[in-house]
Amino acid sequence: MAEAVYGSPTDVPLKLGDGSPDGISCDRNAGNGENKQTASKNSLECQQEAHTDEKSYICEDCSYRTSRKDHLFQHMRTHTGEKPFRCDQCDYSAARKYSLDRHLAKHTGDKPFMCGVCCYRTAHRSDLSIHMKTHTGEKPYKCDQCDYSTARKYNFGIHVAKHTGDKPFMCGECGYRAAHKSDLSRHMRTHTGEKPYKCDQRDYSAAQKSNLHIHLVKHKECQQEAHGKPYLCEDCGYRTSRKSHLFQHMRTHTGEKPLKCDQCDYSTVWKSALDQHHVAKHTGDKPFMCGECGYRTTLKSTLSKHMRTHTGEKPYKCDQCDYSAAQKSALDSHVLRHSGEKPFMCEECGYRATRKCDLSEHMRTHTGEKPYKCDQCDYSAAQKSTLNRHVVKHSSGKPYMCGECEYRTHRKYVLFEHMRTHTGEKPYMCGDCGYRTHKKYVFFKHMRTHTGEKPYKCDQCDYSAAQKSTLDSHLVTHSVQKPYMCEECGYRTAVRRYLYRHKRIHTGDKPYKCEECGHRTSQKCDLSRHMRTHTSEKPYKCDQCDYSATRKQHLDSHLAKHTGDKPFMCGECGYRTTQKCNLSKHMRTHTNEKPYMCGECGYRTTRKYDLSIHMRTHTGEKPYMCGDCGYRAIQKSDISKHMRTHTGEKPYKCDRCDYSAAWKSTLDRHLAKHSGDM
Incomplete structure (x- = not known):
């Protein structure tokens, strides 16, 4: 059982009057045609405080204000770290009894509250109430500054912060600021390394609950593998074990992009993509910072990938050779070299590619499309990397410097390549002749000596070349x-x-x-x-x-x-x-x-x-x-x-x-x- 450190509120003897209802009544309720009774003076004071906007109780540490004394006591525990409510079945402890009650439901597995529409079950009535709004479409929380509305108060609070721009919660380690305390708490785990969410089937642990859910799905998919993936796309045969994934997949056929940016015309299928867009394009906030070199990014996953450039970790292994990569996309591209498969073909010229994104970039050579625009001049480019190189021209500085020879450059990846001239590292190796190089593009050029590929064509004769510079010389x-x-x-x-x-x-x-x-x-x-x-x-x-x-x-x-x-x-x-x-x-x-x-x-x-x-x-x-x-x-x-x-x-x-x-x-x-x- 849970034991509270603090005593329960002091009971007040009932005052019975002649012919009047038992207990103490609130005169504010009576004015509304209601006559709610309470058994204690303490409870009556809480009811009366709920009717006033006055917040007389102030936290001396952070200026938090509330109209109820018990709320202030609960708030103070966020500063003291006190968690008086303890689970008698595990090491879990909580600052609030409500949190402990929710936790205990995990041990019993009891979910008494069921949705009559879709059979959804939950351990808490409040969760069922929130769930029902997904069927009724009710969104009681409305923003008075725009048309936004939501079914949950928590989501409403997050939205309002976008209008005010207020970020009162700050990290003492790196200066990161957040609009919500929960966001700061999650951020702090990047410094402490804490991973409180544990998998009950393996040794896996995660810093965020959402990551644990993703991990648990893998167990579920493994269990369901023998039974197949019941959700099937009738258009392309795609199968999945989750209904929500099928809904998201169907948008790739319908072209539906229901999630729209409220500050520009951008729309997307995925909420995560919308969140990334908002941070990258509108706020410019880059809360995740590398402690080694100061690199900053908007996404934690991007920081994790970046850290591998320092640790040298390459977790993705090829099962056909000794190749390993720091990113899964690089491994996927490598695996296609073994199969020789190039499934994506240009209908204009017959060009084939191993990746869909490569074909998309190639198609711009036919359409002339240049979607990447410079915000400082009229320049536009067909590829984002080309735009990035152009943008550097507007800045006279070369912020990246080599510590060995004082070489300077505009681009970080160029510095990484340069450093290999000092370390002697040549990570790119030809599987046909053993040739090694420290630059990826040099490796690709070399491979053409084996494949005989000559992608650069002269538009005035039948000449073709393996390198663009060779074609340029020919055109002369x-x-x-x-x-x-x-x-x-x-x-x-x-x-x-x-x-x-x-x-x-x-x-x-x-x-x-x-x-x-x-x-x-x-x-x-x-x-x-x-x-x-x-x-x-x-x-x-x-x-x-x-x-x-x-x-x-x-x-x-x-x-x-x-x-x-x-x-x-x-x-x-x-x-x-x-x-x-x-x-x-x-x-x-x-x-x-x-x-x-x-x-x-x-x-x-x-x-x-x-x-x-x-x-x-x-x-x-x-x-x-x-x-x-x-x-x-x-x-x-x-x-x-x-x-x-x-x-x-x-x-x-x-x-x-x-x-x-x-x-x-x-x-x-x-x-x-x-x-x-x-």
């Missing part, structure tokens, strides 16, 4: 216009990024640095190629011999030796070559064009490579070093020549005698002896 061949010009030397190009790269020749800017030897380069691709001099990696293999190369263009040149094909010919002198770039360089011998100029001394050259070598005469840079004697050279060819002094190699042979030389110039002098020129 259809246009003779070169709008981007270098002000230093007159160099022109049709692609803006090519101009940015070219300008580094004049500025000497080399932002990419080799950690092994300090070699710097102006382009990232050049650094990648340079790194192969340290790793000795030669990824480009000839399929006709054992030759391999560090650069694709070297392999292309080599393959021409097998075929003998030289498709590019000079119209001036008949010179032929295997590569178009070589022909372009050759043509400058006829035009005398020297587009590459040194900003230090005015030296000009026809080749970019020659200018790079020349610039080292000013900087003194000698990136190539001999491992045997420390000799350093400006060019790689110079270090190759030098190494022959150690190896004794003499690759240049005289075709008239047995003479051989380590350098071609030495062989040329020797040949002059045979010709008599010396």
Whole structure:
């Protein structure tokens, strides 16, 4: 039984009058034609206080006011933490007897109150009264500031707070504010880790009752699995174990969106989606904060996902390989790679996708729809990520900084990717060849080398490419216009990024640095190629011999030796070559064009490579070093020549005698002896 710490109200002896009703009556009730009796003076005072708006009892801790003394006593327990009413069957205790009575019904399982319409049963009469309003449609609580009405007083209180904006309850840990004490209580559990709601079938516990209900449904579904899912959608065959889920599902067919935002035109099928919309778009409130990096969000579930970026937790495992993911959506996308299934197809061009959202984004390339609008200018985008990148342009700051090298960026995920250059982490691995990378989009590009997919199509010819940048370069061949010009030397190009790269020749800017030897380069691709001099990696293999190369263009040149094909010919002198770039360089011998100029001394050259070598005469840079004697050279060819002094190699042979030389110039002098020129 429940034992109260406080004594019961003092009983007052009944005063009986001649011919009058037994007990004490309230004169306010008599004026209303009623004659309610009470057995005690204490009860009479409570009735009389109920008729007045005066709230004479004040809490000194939080300014709470009430018209009844007993209500003040109950309120004080929220400050003292006192819970005098104890359950004799478990450890539960409560501050109010009413709460204990509700709890005891859980032990007995007794639900004496039943709805005559749908057979709903409950342990409490008040719950049945609230439930009946779902059948009658009665909504007695009406907002005097808008058309909102509700069947429950609690919901009405939540709604009214939206008009006042009042949030009197504040968290002392992080400053979060709430309109309702219950919201603050739930929030505090994010700091204390308390999970008061326990599952009676497993060790599971939850911080919120709603999460426990969701968990319990899983047990119920497992139990019902043998009996099937009785609720069936006649349109698509969808089945579920819960009637409410079927009602929600049907809206996907009818297009009904009954939940409407009272501040804009937004509507949705789900209440949770409406709540998220209201917080994200109208209040801007982000109550959930990461204690590691200060990240804030509107949803607790989003914070939980974010925390995995710090803990490294990846709870979603693939049952076909070692892949694991931090988010279920990422696992779902991964699993489709095993099956190769792409169920969503574009009817316009035949494009197929593994996810419906990917198809939706793709369709905008046909419709031209750009639903994401910038609220600071007229810019609009087809994808939200594109809009996010644009919005950053309105802000001059780069709030995310790397603690290792002071690199700064506008976007947090870019910083995360950058950090992997320090940690060496490469989470994205190709299952076909073992290639690993630290960037997701690089991984997707790499996979096209295996699948042969070329999604970028030229609208002027049959050309297609695996990467958009490659298509952009191709499109230049259809246009003779070169709008981007270098002000230093007159160099022109049709692609803006090519101009940015070219300008580094004049500025000497080399932002990419080799950690092994300090070699710097102006382009990232050049650094990648340079790194192969340290790793000795030669990824480009000839399929006709054992030759391999560090650069694709070297392999292309080599393959021409097998075929003998030289498709590019000079119209001036008949010179032929295997590569178009070589022909372009050759043509400058006829035009005398020297587009590459040194900003230090005015030296000009026809080749970019020659200018790079020349610039080292000013900087003194000698990136190539001999491992045997420390000799350093400006060019790689110079270090190759030098190494022959150690190896004794003499690759240049005289075709008239047995003479051989380590350098071609030495062989040329020797040949002059045979010709008599010396």
